[in-house]
Amino acid sequence: MSTAGFNSQNGTGTGQTYANGPSQNPVALQQLPGVSYGMTHQPSYNPMPAKAPPPTGPGLYPSAPYQPVPPVSSYQPGPQITSYPSSPGQPLLPRPPLSGPPSHTPPQSASPSPGPRMPPAQATPPPPAVSSSSYYPSPQQPMAPAWQYNTAPPPMGPPTSISTPPRGPVANHVNPAASLAEPLPPSSAPYSTAPPPRVSQSVTQPPGPGMPPTSMLGYTQPGTAPPPMNPMVPNTYQPGRPAYGPPPTGPSPIGPPPIMKPTPPPTGPPVANTTPPPPKGDAQCGGAVNSTVPPTESDGQEGDIECPGAVAGNGPQASNSYNHVDNKMAGLAQPGPPGRHLGHYPSLPPGYQNASAPHGTSSMHPAMQAAMQPYTQAPQPYQQPPGGPGPAQLSPSLAAMSLQSSTPEALRVVNLLQERNLLPPTPVPAPTPCLPQDLQKINCNPEVFRCTLTSIPQTQSLLNKAKMPLGLLLHPFKDLSQLPVVTSSTIVRCRSCRTYINPFVSFLDQRRWKCNLCYRVNDVPEEFMYNPVSRSYGEPHKRPEVQNATIEFIAPSEYMLRPPQPAVYLFVLDVSHNAVETGYLNVFCQSLLDNINALPGDSRTKVGFITFDSTIHFYNLQEGLSQPQMLIVSDIEDIFLPTPDSLLVNLNECKELVQDLLKSLPTLFGKTMETQSALGSALQAAFKLLSPTGGRMSVFQTQLPNLGVGALQSREDPNQRASAKDIQHLSPATDFYKKLALDCSGQQVAVDLFLLSAQYCDLASLGCISRYSAGSVYYYPSYHHQHSPAQVERFQKDLKRYLTRKIGFEAVMRIRCTKGLSIHTFHGNFFVRSTDLLSLPNVNPDAGFAVQMSIEDNLDDMQVVSFQAALLYTSSKGERRIRVHTLCLPVVSSLSDIFSGADVQAMTGLLACMAVDRSVTASLSDARDAMTNAAIDSLTSYRQSVLTIQQPGLLAPACLRLFPLYILALLKQKAFRTGTSTRLDDRVFAMCQLKYQPLFYAMLMIHPALYRVDDLTDEGALNINERTIPQPRVLQLSVEKLSREGAFLMDTGTVMYLWIGRNCHPNFLTQVLGVPNYAAVPENLYLLPELDTAESQRTRAFVCWLRDQRPFYPSLHVIRDESQLKANFMQNMIEDRTASALSYYEFLLHLQQQISK
């Protein structure tokens, strides 16, 4: 985040703001169902897994002896044991053996004389080892589900497992919850008091494993496990391991082992800590900042952690999380026979999925969930071994090491010319990075953060050789069902690069951590030593910040430039004759009336309205007026605000006036004959109105603005649509909208554009207003309230979502990456304020971003690199929050590894963004060539550099087998197609969407899904919320897959087509469509009748489920052979030949020809 700026503010004396911030926060938090944090706790267990993996080592250390070892056995063997002692590093850990005080001593002494100590340690370890083995499985699983894979959340689902077993544990958890409260008091109240408690804790803990509160058991045990933190560490130490092994915790790959030795002292620190508890609130938070803002960070406050489950939007599950955890805990607590556990868990580990899947995560995104499952479970299809359950644990190392010997599935050679059925029956899963399992488990959800190459090449030249684009795809503000939220007076960040502490940092010892982006060694602040989740002291690596790759902080006042702004919504409505004709005002006013109480905001929320035709109309809604007062400004050349104070009013105080206005608005302009539209002036007026506060401006426009500033002319020649050699006018005609957008961005105003027009509106120019102010664009071509009911329905649903979805104000997003990598270009809607900082006046959960990366320095000595996206925003409740996502990826040095890690969907998404840029700056044909070349280049590179045996045919690695298909799909996408009549606005809108949509939705636009729906069965169906959702397989987009006897559903993201074959089974017609025969299918059917038949229910459940997967509402069109829309349907058959484009097979032949040149 832009750390910048805070100080200045501080200086300016925004003292009050702070008061707000901090004080509010606590309150809010408490209100929130404390909840959730439970989940995050689990992290504490990781430690164990962490250990385990290290041995396996990420292939880098080929020497590693472990690989051969079978999975299970691998753990118990040496490493573990050795590792055990290491734990001593952490005071608590060794509890059983070292019990009590001794624990402290050992560590200290350890440094000097590790050898001697070890023996005893080892001796003791055995017991732990056994138990530990049993734990292993468990730890893994808890972690994963956590919120991390949000989609998967449900495990604990509401239904919750409160069943008997959990209870015991529940109690435990309750404690934590309670504990939260308890610890807080001290902190919140007299800060001074706080220290004492800590001391006591620390003291008590040593003794033990015993842990003070009984409840703690659950936690402690896991906790005791070896220091989790060092995930990355792995191999470095191996040599030393026997001796110091344990301490390894510290070890960052880079960290020289020697350092470690010194580290042992760390153990000392804990002791030290106990005594000096009160130590200052460290300066960690960016020295400058702290100094300026002394008050806020009283040392006493430790971070209280809470998890307002609600945060994520659908938060219901959150509460459950506790229970869920509890269950796990219960399991853990019993040091049951390892065997049993193993048997049970293995299936889970990989996955975040299992548990979740079945339970169906409530309402969240079932879709996503579905999607997710594949990731985890599915490694089988493409993935390297890592995925597999049992072997999973070992797999990473194996996979990496054994590459040469056996080709992983991802690299299996596929001859595209021979294998036709390449599409997997389910949505294509994201590949899993080839990381040690413990890291992989806590890695960022691919739905949120994804990289085109899950194995990062060491050098730019290697990347150039692979000829694949390197970039990130983000969906940073995605609605998450479970999101850990941390409140802390000091947010721990690297002092030099300002990276937020994350699961991939390494702890050198208890008091120091090494940044994983810049490798600076930082101090662990005193407050961070206390873990509010487990109420333990001295385990910084178990804090939620270090256990979750996605986390949200409630930001203290240093992160505010001004008091957090209230939620402000301004609606700018076109009321010209054309607009009234379309009838959108009715729908808009009704939707707003319905949702007026659901607008995100607090008691300060403000709303305002402006309407315009050839003049600008303002509405005075001042409290006390008996009815809204309309003020007309006809001087559009020099716009001014008639009564600046009363145009934006507090929603709560003036709700009745607002409602009055909304009720009268549609009729107010019923008779208007004004056909001109002064959009430019209206926007200027709106900007003036919003600039003091910032906020969101929603603009509804139905025609080409043709009056005053920003007037545009029609640039499209309809006759040229199909024949033009190259498409003109993709770039804006004027920079008026862009400049205005930049002004808006500076004042924290975002502009969302709703375009409802039958004629050309020059979206290329108008769109700039949203593009640079981080707004969003909605386009409803040919909207009419009577003639296009499907559009009306879509508009209604979209509006509902738009009005009620989460929103973040005055946001900035900074993307950091490991030294050596740098950001090349951003794609999406925003203004780039500096090389790595995006200015986002508003951020919404449906916005996606793409980032092209380049490798500036060689990454030779690194095993992994990390990317961190931090989004600082003001919530609608006036809280300043920071959402941080961290992604960790392995670095590889061979081309085959790079290819095996390619993420074909992400590559397609990134290429689409790049192609949009190219077609605007250069030309469409350039962009098309570039895309084709991308496919040719990467396959050529694969053939030349990776393939050892040259065979005839078009060869591709399995992970890239869909690449040519996706490229062809892009070429035939509305945005890039040529030769087919495409309206310019449609094309431009498709381009906007490709850049702005999160990958998951963009992929549907690019490659629609086709299902056969006349024979849906319950076989393999999902069961979500008691509803059975059939899962037909995805068909290839070729007419050959259609049959006259069937009915097919095509899902293109924003539109669904249900194509009815001429000889469709009458059963389907009557049972689902409710018509007697084919001829009776109405021409404009856009709703499936709600019939009480099994077939109808299945079909509707399936359609509904598809719709629930995305934030916008796809309209459904039932089409027959004669329908006008049939052309649209057929255009999506991208594998077929059309008059102007190649078929898939021809395209492959073309590629092959180019490659073999």
Add this chain to the structure above:
Amino acid sequence: MECEFLSVCFYIAIILFLQIIAFDELKTDYKNPIDQCNTLNPTVEKVKKIKRVKIALKLVLPEYLIHFFFCVMFFCAAEWLTLCLNLPLLAYHVWRYMSRPVMSCPGLYDPTTIMNADILAYCQKEGWCKLAFYLLSFFYYLYGMIYVLVSS
């Protein structure tokens, strides 16, 4: 002769202009985000950013104009060789200005795309190349001037 003298003076100015632009870009855009615990208010920073681009724009246009003015002077003084050396750059300037992004005001740089790594790199490279060209021609003119002074 006076012509050469003039050019010396003007080129100093131009060189300064260019240096400012180049270094400004370097400093502010490639500045290591490290230590950005600083305090720049984002809005301020943003305004500054736009202003900076505007300054660059203000510098670029004068540069073009001065260069054009020289070419005219060389033409008048019948310095054909010197003129030939400068024509390519003149042509480049014309082309560059013709192909600038859509803008309502004069200028070359678009604040929304300037941060694109390719464009930024291009602008910088362009700046350095021109700087080198101006420096070389500066010495060439200096030599010409002295030669004229001595020989007369």
